[in-house]
Amino acid sequence: MKPAHRHTLHNHEHEFEAAPGLPEPLPPGERLLWQGSPDWRVLARRAFHLRKLAAYFGAMLVLRVAFLLNDGAALSEALRSTVGPLALASLGLGLVALMAWLSARSTVYTITDKRVVMRIGIVLTLTFNIPFKRIAAAGLHLDTGGTGDLPLTLLGPDRIAYLHLWPHARPWRLGKPEPMLRSVPQAALVAQVLSEAWSQATGVAASAAAPTVSPAQPASGLGQGRRQPALARG
Secondary structure (H helix, E strand, O other), X not given: OOOOEEEOOOOOOOOXXXXXXXXXXXXXXXXXXXXXXXXXXXXXXXXXXXXXXXXHHHHHHHHHHHHHHHOOOOHHHHHHOOHHHHHHHHHHHHHHHHHHHHHHHOOEEEEEOOEEEEEEXXXXXXXXXXXXXXXXXXXXXXXXXXXXXXXXXXXXXXXXXXXXXXXXXOOOOOOOOOEEEEEEOOHXXXXXXXXXXXXXXXXOOEOOOOOOOOOOOEOOOOOEOEEEEEEEEO
16 A cells, blocks of 8 residues: 655644544545645745736836936935835735735645545635546646646536635636646646546546656646646546
């Protein structure tokens, strides 16, 4: 029996859980293969767009200084005028970073030999059990440093509301939201674990093997990085 992999799994803070990340103990015969949580820094950058917000606020402050200088204000006066807006921008960015940290800390992704379990939610905790038989395909989007996203395509009419999933959902798939294991460390390893377990549980060979870590390249739909199939029904 292979040992379960655990990566960046936070301490057990949810006392009502029978086990970390699980609402009840695993049934007899079901094995835990992997558990992990998002990297909060990557989550802040990719899901909460912290860098883009910082760039936006920085551009606004630069424009403010430029306009004041153009109107004849002294440089010292123009710089002093940015103190208040800079403080507000810093506060806003800090709150966004805090939200990303709390989101990552309250999230546990679990892969067993029968299903994927997502425990998410900062204030209201939600747990989604996704049996392998309900998963049609999974993708792998690798970011720098080996972190990555694994979106899950559900079969048939199965649907989870986008707002219930966010930020653990593939961007812009509003019509049929796709749950996504987001900003997962060592994502290529997780994709391999998922692919092998899915194939064994469904009896269907995955159409593509889990890819290895590769440098990020631009790709549409998921932002920067490379999206490759982790598994799909042949």
